[in-house]
Amino acid sequence: MSFSSFASPMTEEKNDPIVGVTFSFPWMNHYRYVNYYKKEQAKTFGFFGLGFSGYYKKNIHKVSLNISLTEDLSSPIAAINFDKKDITTNIGNTYFELIYHRPLIDDVNLIAGMNFTNYVFRVTSMIDSISSYKKIDQTLGFSLGLEYRFNYYYSVAGVYRPAFASFETDGKYRHLINIELRIDLDFKKNQ
DSSP states (O other), rough: OOTTTTTTTGGGGGSSSSEEEEEEEEEEEEEEEETTTTEEEEEEEEEEEEEEEEEEETTEEEEEEEEEEEEEEESSSOOOOOOOOSSEEEEEEEEEEEEEEEEETTTTTEEEEEEEEEEHHHEEEEETTTTTEEEEEEEHHHHEEEESSSSSSEEEEEEEEEEETTTOOOOOOOOEEEEEEEEEEEEEEOO
């Protein structure tokens, strides 16, 4: 197998299947989740995420299997908040998804698929009488979004991931919406 990402991609035959990897950076994240400390539905916005996927492309069709994690850091440059609050909460998640990518118009792709998501809610307490803990909610959901390709390698995507089923059976709505930068690297077998 040879690394062909830096070869001239425009000279490849359109019918040749391509296998590759994508590094993604879900930088802006909006969460709808359950705040178990306050015992209520909550929503928040935060920064930071990392992802990795493998993909298969042939002609205009692309299928990818993704794994990513996100957090709700309060700063886009990942600065840590050193406030001495007695109790803090935060949300993050890990998701696995199978996505189909299809060109919509020009450099814009429609992306759609299914996901399995772990919402990880954490309480950190500096008070002796209140324990720190974490609660994980597992959900099944859809993944739906748009991807804009700057060139052959770089793209930005906005993805909405609503949960349609929760293993918590609590009837609470959850979602993740994020904007992420993606870098595709193709691999191709020697012929």
